[in-house]
Amino acid sequence: MKRMLTILLSLAMALSLLAGCGAKEETQQPAETDNTQSEQPAETKLSGAVSLNGSTSMEKVVGVLGEQFMADNSGVSVTYDATGSGAGIEAAANGSADIGLSSRALKDEEAASGLVGTTVALDGIAVIVNAGSKVADLTVEQIAQIFTGEITDWSQVGGAAGTISCIGREAGSGTRDGFESITKTKDACKMDQELTSTGAVIEAVAGNPNAIGYASLSSVEGKDTVKAVTVGGVECSEATVLDGSYAIQRPFVLVTKDGTALSAQAQAFFDFATSSAASDLIRSAGAVPVA
Template sequence: MKKLFSILLTLSLSAALLAGCGSKEETPAETPAEETPAQEETLSGSVSTNGSTSMEKVIGVLSEQFMADHSGVSVTYDPTGSGTGIEAAKNGTCDIGLSSRALKDEETSAGLVGTTVALDGIAVIVNADSKVSDLTVEQIAQIFTGAVTDWSEVGGDAGAISCIGREAGSGTRDGFETITDTKDTCVLAQELTSTGAVIEAVKGNPNAIGYASLSAVEGKEGIKALTVGGVACSEETVLDGTYAIQRPFVLVTKDGTALSAQAQAFFDFATSSAANDLIRAAGAVPVAE
């Protein structure tokens, strides 16, 4: 009897095991959760720029487009002149300094980095009624140093020449004086603190001569830009180097000091080929390829 009971128990357990195996559902392999692409970082905050008044149009169009693309960012511009902008980048009171001249050795030695965003011709301007239309670099130097003092000496009507220039520390002045080899020797009737002020002074004085950024003089009434050595100041002649009086537009940052996310994004945009048409529209010559 015990033997029969053992056999029945064994058969019963075996049947139960077989039934369990037959009814077990396979659990499908766990599939990894679908990866979602990382959301692009939303930029916010401010970007402060400080410096060259000649770069106003270029920085203006770049800032406007960047803020349109990044509604949470505000880009500010303080037109203080190149020297002040360079110093602001050095002491950290702005994110990006603006200089309309190349950095000097002592400035790069102090840890500053200059990145050229565009080139700009420095137009030599006279009153729209002047008979003079072309001067050589040598004649321009003679006029600004006082060696030539009357328009009749260079093909114009008789009249004492009034030289209008920029203040010390101006990138436009530094570029002009470096190229014409007149540094610290210019004799100026007026020394003004902005590109716009120089243009207005020349416009209001039939015997005046001055210099201003190409981007600032295009389309202005009451003045005319001279050809220099027979070459007009234009995007093409600046880019190919045939126009003699030209300088770079430079973004100034501090080596080893990281920009904020929004300032870095603005810097990257400004120096990319995506900004070329905007820079061109502002009257300067883009350099990004």
């Protein structure tokens, strides 16, 4: 009997030790960890096309911006159709282009129709004469009188005798609209030639010793075939355009439609073009950045 009790006690102790080991092992079991990583959204790579339509005067600015944007976004192509400001504004209105380009501010009726104009740069409109002309400075009033036919001979403004030949842009051109608005000659200009591009105006003035015309600052810089006269004693330059001392200047405008979302790639281009990151590029194209 005594021996049986001893055996039972031994079994009880063994079972107690086993239970203790099991409990210890259970407490030492490492807690289950969640190895699931929080998923980060992958960066969306832009692709597709961005269509720009409008001002011929914005060609250099749009060119450098488009080239850089495509270099930074290899899946995107930026196209530019140089049709003039009026056509560019219409393209933005009817959706045939992502972004319209205008070298003038939107008119009240255009803004009222739901279009939005965002100034991306400023541009001086240079008044140009033939490189051989003796005339170096004109006032805004004299320029207006020349283009409306009140002054017809260069000798009246200090030049050599010769009948003045006025050359300008076609109706609907932003450059023409800007020039006529500033000089208060709208619908009153008497021109010998109305040409459809800034380059054509420069070429025509370069080939005619008695010619006068107008062109964007960015288009005439570096040209030695024409001469930009000072206006009221102020040269047309980036500094004088930015500080407002040069009288004949206009904005370069990106035109979009209010309430109509741009595609991802078009919005990205718009954001880039209007950011300070684009300032040096705009400056290199001869215009004055505003960001």
